[in-house]
Amino acid sequence: MKVLFVSTYKIRCGIASFTDTLETLLATVFELDVFALDQFVMRNASPNVSRAADLAIKKLCDEIIPNFDVINLQWEPGLLGLTHRQILRRTRMIFAACIRHNKHLVVTAHTVLFQPEKQGFLSAVLALRKDRNSVFNYIRQYLTNYVEVTYRLLRWVDRKGRMTLIAHTPRDRRYFQYVIGLSRVMDHPLSYMRAGWVEQLVKENRVKRQEFETIAGKDKKYVVVYGFLTDYKGVETVIQAMRFLPDEYVLLIYGAVHHANFRKFQKVNPYVAKLMEQVAGDREAQERIAKIGRTGLRETDAEQRELFLEALSHLHESTKPLTDRVFFVEAPDDFNLARVVSAADVCVLPHIEVGQSASGVASQAIELGKRTLLSRTRTFSELGDYFPDRMEFFEIGNALQLSQGVFRLTNKDEIGMQGMPYTNMTQAQFYKEAFQWR
Amino acid sequence: MEIVCASAKPDAKRVLIVSTYKTRCGMASHAEVLISHLKDLYALDVFPLDQFVLRSRDKRVNDAGNKAIKRMCAKLRDYDAVILQWEPEFWGASHKQILKRVKMFTQNVSRLIFVNHTVMSEPAILSFNAVRSIAGEYGVSSAVTYVRDAIRGFHSRLYNLFKAVDRRRELTVIAHTRRDRRFLEMVVGFSDVRDHPLFHIRHEWRDAIERDAKAARREMESIYGKDVVFIATFGFLTDHKSIDTAVTAMRYLPKNYKLLIYGGVHPNTIKEREPVNPYVKSLTSSARGDVASLMKFAPTSLRSGSIQGTPVTNEAIKNIFLSNLPVDDRVIFMSSPDDYEFAVAIGACDVAVLPYLEIGQSASGPASQVLELGARLVSTTARPFSEIDRIFPNRISMFDIGNYMQLAVAIKNALTKPKHAPFSLEKGSWTQRDFYVAAIEDNIAKASGARREAAE
Numbered sequence: 001m002k003v004l005f006v007s008t009y010k011i012r013c014g015i016a017s018f019t020d021t022l023e024t025l026l027a028t029v030f031e032l033d034v035f036a037l038d039q040f041v042m043r044n045a046s047p048n049v050s051r052a053a054d055l056a057i058k059k060l061c062d063e064i065i066p067n068f069d070v071i072n073l074q075w076e077p078g079l080l081g082l083t084h085r086q087i088l089r090r091t092r093m094i095f096a097a098c099i100r101h102n103k104h105l106v107v108t109a110h111t112v113l114f115q116p117e118k119q120g121f122l123s124a125v126l127a128l129r130k131d132r133n134s135v136f137n138y139i140r141q142y143l144t145n146y147v148e149v150t151y152r153l154l155r156w157v158d159r160k161g162r163m164t165l166i167a168h169t170p171r172d173r174r175y176f177q178y179v180i181g182l183s184r185v186m187d188h189p190l191s192y193m194r195a196g197w198v199e200q201l202v203k204e205n206r207v208k209r210q211e212f213e214t215i216a217g218k219d220k221k222y223v224v225v226y227g228f229l230t231d232y233k234g235v236e237t238v239i240q241a242m243r244f245l246p247d248e249y250v251l252l253i254y255g256a257v258h259h260a261n262f263r264k265f266q267k268v269n270p271y272v273a274k275l276m277e278q279v280a281g282d283r284e285a286q287e288r289i290a291k292i293g294r295t296g297l298r299e300t301d302a303e304q305r306e307l308f309l310e311a312l313s314h315l316h317e318s319t320k321p322l323t324d325r326v327f328f329v330e331a332p333d334d335f336n337l338a339r340v341v342s343a344a345d346v347c348v349l350p351h352i353e354v355g356q357s358a359s360g361v362a363s364q365a366i367e368l369g370k371r372t373l374l375s376r377t378r379t380f381s382e383l384g385d386y387f388p389d390r391m392e393f394f395e396i397g398n399a400l401q402l403s404q405g406v407f408r409l410t411n412k413d414e415i416g417m418q419g420m421p422y423t424n425m426t427q428a429q430f431y432k433e434a435f436q437w438r
Numbered sequence: 439m440e441i442v443c444a445s446a447k448p449d450a451k452r453v454l455i456v457s458t459y460k461t462r463c464g465m466a467s468h469a470e471v472l473i474s475h476l477k478d479l480y481a482l483d484v485f486p487l488d489q490f491v492l493r494s495r496d497k498r499v500n501d502a503g504n505k506a507i508k509r510m511c512a513k514l515r516d517y518d519a520v521i522l523q524w525e526p527e528f529w530g531a532s533h534k535q536i537l538k539r540v541k542m543f544t545q546n547v548s549r550l551i552f553v554n555h556t557v558m559s560e561p562a563i564l565s566f567n568a569v570r571s572i573a574g575e576y577g578v579s580s581a582v583t584y585v586r587d588a589i590r591g592f593h594s595r596l597y598n599l600f601k602a603v604d605r606r607r608e609l610t611v612i613a614h615t616r617r618d619r620r621f622l623e624m625v626v627g628f629s630d631v632r633d634h635p636l637f638h639i640r641h642e643w644r645d646a647i648e649r650d651a652k653a654a655r656r657e658m659e660s661i662y663g664k665d666v667v668f669i670a671t672f673g674f675l676t677d678h679k680s681i682d683t684a685v686t687a688m689r690y691l692p693k694n695y696k697l698l699i700y701g702g703v704h705p706n707t708i709k710e711r712e713p714v715n716p717y718v719k720s721l722t723s724s725a726r727g728d729v730a731s732l733m734k735f736a737p738t739s740l741r742s743g744s745i746q747g748t749p750v751t752n753e754a755i756k757n758i759f760l761s762n763l764p765v766d767d768r769v770i771f772m773s774s775p776d777d778y779e780f781a782v783a784i785g786a787c788d789v790a791v792l793p794y795l796e797i798g799q800s801a802s803g804p805a806s807q808v809l810e811l812g813a814r815l816v817s818t819t820a821r822p823f824s825e826i827d828r829i830f831p832n833r834i835s836m837f838d839i840g841n842y843m844q845l846a847v848a849i850k851n852a853l854t855k856p857k858h859a860p861f862s863l864e865k866g867s868w869t870q871r872d873f874y875v876a877a878i879e880d881n882i883a884k885a886s887g888a889r890r891e892a893a894e
Contacts (some may be wrong), residue, residue, distance in 0.1 A: 171490075174490050174491075178490070178491055178494070178498070178499045178502050179494070179496055179498065179499055181498050231711075232711065234713070237714075244766065244767075285730065285733070288733060303756065304755060304756065304759075307756060307759040307760075307763070308759070310763060311729050311732050311733070311759060311762075311763055312733075314727075314729045314763065314764050315729045315730065315732075315733055318726075318729065352711065352712065352713055353708050353709065353710050353711070353712065354710055354711060355710050376702050376703065376705075376708070376774075377708065378705065378708065381705060392773050393702060393773045393774065394771065394773065395675065395702055395703050395714070395715060395718045395771070396703070396708065396712070396713070396714060396715065396718075397712075397713045397714025397715070397718065397719070398714060398715075398718050398722060398771060399722070400722045400725065400726070400766055400769070400771060401722075401771030401773075404770050404771055404772075405771075405773065407661070408661060411660065411661050412657075
């Protein structure tokens with residue numbers, strides 16, 4: 001059976017990594033090929049480049065798709081174009097080609113677009129008195145709204161051709177099944193582990209561990225956070241939590257600012273500046289403590305003195321710099337990231353809620369059987385249903401709870417990889433089933 | 439949404455449980471308890487009330503929900519008895535939806551065990567001011583719903599549907615407190631109403647629970663030290679659980695007392711792009727105290743004996759320090775436990791504290807679970823706890839809502855008493871099992887008697 005992936009390829013992007021993963025996992029079973037979506041060409045508004053992109057898609061539809069049995073579209077709408085019109089036009093072209101040539105289309109949904117609140121036609125008519133355009137707006141929204149049209153396209157392929165939609169959480173599956181009304185929807189958590197990685201990681205664990213030791217010192221407990229440094233990653237919570245933990249706990253931050261967030265002439269990214277400030281501590285308070293230390297506490301009675309010293313030490317703990325315990329390391333590639341995760345003592349994903357649908361990075365730590373601490377966002381809670389009892393949660397932004405969780409977990413053994421309900425191998429099996437239909 | 443088999447048992451009587459299932463909600467866990475206790479006696483099936491499908495306003499999903507209920511109704515006659523876990527909101531998003539679906543259900547059901555988790559009464563008086571304030575606060579459409587329900591009586595229409603089953607003599611009603619039973623008997627007018635407090639210990643836990651609690655205790659001691667007194671609170675972190683009372687009380691307790699907070703923020707209250715939930719923030723900041731503010735006046739005041747010019751005694755200074763120093767090493771957030779971990783945590787701690795505010799609930803699941811497992815319980819005087827105190831006197835140490843000083847004393851007092859043996863109450867999960875078996879058997883006998891009479 002010949003399978004064509006339509007996806008980004010060999011670039012730094014989560015979806016390219018995922019396609020790469022599937023390629024290594026399924027190479028022995030199917031004949032695979034990838035149609036790479038060049039992001040420079042696809043995401044360009046200028047007319048001549050846009051025309052070139054359209055031509056590329058047309059070539060895909062007319063010449064390439066007929067040669068394959070299954071078309072797997074890694075569906076993140078933004079990959080197909082910059083403007084809504086571009087995206088919809090190209091999506092329609094690909095869908096139409098699959099129907100025309102009667103090919104099985106497998107859509108892997110990386111993003112779930114939630115439908116906007118819709119008013120009924122009747123209330124639009126009733127609103128005519130207030131707003132003369134209400135009925136017109138209703139019809140226009142029905143015909144041109146991006147999300148509406150996207151899902152109409154999906155239903156169209158579902159009805160006319162053969163389509164399977166793959167979601168990454170049970171919630172998304174139910175959304176596509178019941179709300180969008182598609183007939184064949186399946187779900188499996190994302191896994192980024194390539195074939196053969198697990199054995200390699202176990203072998204190389206020692207090397208990475210030595211790297212940790214050169215960065216942060218020997219005999220430490222290594223807490224790791226990873227991912228792009230943007231507002232919603234919540235890394236500041238972990239830095240705060242370090243203040244509640246004993247000195248042998250060190251934090252290694254593997255991540256960098258995303259290219260899309262670079263600004264011209266910006267000296268430092270505001271989020272990075274905020275993190276650095278947290279690590280540097282409160283200089284003013286430190287100076288005050290130093291001053292008290294110099295003048296001394298001669299005239300107080302013993303009990304008061306003790307209380308005051310206790311308060312002083314608390315203040316010192318909460319304001320001292322953490323430069324010897326928090327390290328900004330680097331942004332690793334996929335395999336290096338897996339090595340970091342597998343060598344760490346505790347992996348923390350402190351994201352705040354942004355309505356993301358699935359997280360591949362979180363399942364990576366769980367899949368390797370690491371001690372994993374996740375903030376209780378909806379995305380991570382869904383993961384909890386897939387991997388029960390294999391991770392601990394803390395409330396979004398609760399640094400105190402996070403520190404206590406880290407402390408508890410490091411006093412326990414690692415869970416290990418035995419009895420893992422979902423792995424890259426189950427993912428391979430899952431895609432095999434998805435592709436082989438009818 | 440299809441009927442799923444919970445335990446197959448050929449040639450036993452067939453019972454269908456209609457409830458939420460395998461989700462995080464009190465009713466779903468009660469359904470699990472029933473299944474674990476009844477599966478030796480009956481062939482059990484479950485019809486899960488999928489909230490995602492049933493509570494949607496989208497037309498397509500709405501139709502899917504109606505169809506699923508219709509399919510279920512067609513199969514109702516195959517069962518010897520049906521247990522309905524009743525919470526009206528679980529059947530639809532609007533009153534119209536709920537009425538339509540429940541009507542479909544009651545018309546087709548025979549031999550129904552009607553388990554009331556909520557007792558509903560109509561809005562008392564239809565006053566102009568009430569309508570105006572609802573319209574102002576929630577919008578005109580809410581006010582219209584309110585008036586329509588008050589006139590046509592949404593709740594009594596629902597109860598009337600069930601009374602039709604009662605008239606066929608095929609209905610047994612179950613309540614969880616005596617007060618609810620009296621309401622259902624006297625106000626609604628059902629003929630066969632029984633009550634039993636709610637218990638949550640599953641059948642298969644009984645042997646494992648003590649062993650696991652001991653192991654959990656050992657683990658806690660290995661992490662936090664041997665001579666520590668563990669105080670535990672349970673419940674979602676929301677305002678009305680009032681966990682902050684317990685946090686403040688820690689300042690008035692010796693240093694080897696540690697507070698374990700089991701539970702997290704309710705999934706529905708998580709907001710997008712909110713760095714930290716406000717209630718969680720208030721809890722942590724109350725645990726962390728305010729050392730920085732102490733520093734501002736401390737060095738001078740300690741020497742001159744005055745704060746901002748006002749002379750104070752040594753005692754006052756000490757108190758200020760005590761109320762501002764951090765207790766964060768003694769307030770420990772545990773992650774939210776599932777049903778079994780919750781039971782194990784109760785067994786492992788020294789005192790369970792439930793500092794909940796009054797919110798009009800009539801029964802409390804956690805309280806009955808703590809008592810059944812024989813742990814020491816300190817709770818507020820809110821109504822659900824008073825109800826339980828009336829059933830099992832002298833088992834709860836009570837304090838007034840929000841009074842953290844009294845709470846500190848109550849915890850110390852409770853610790854002077856010994857723990858009770860687990861499962862030593864005269865009522866519990868096992869009497870609850872017998873109670874349900876009796877209800878099912880009586881119901882079947884009653885219904886077949888009624889049919890025989892009708893045939894004669």
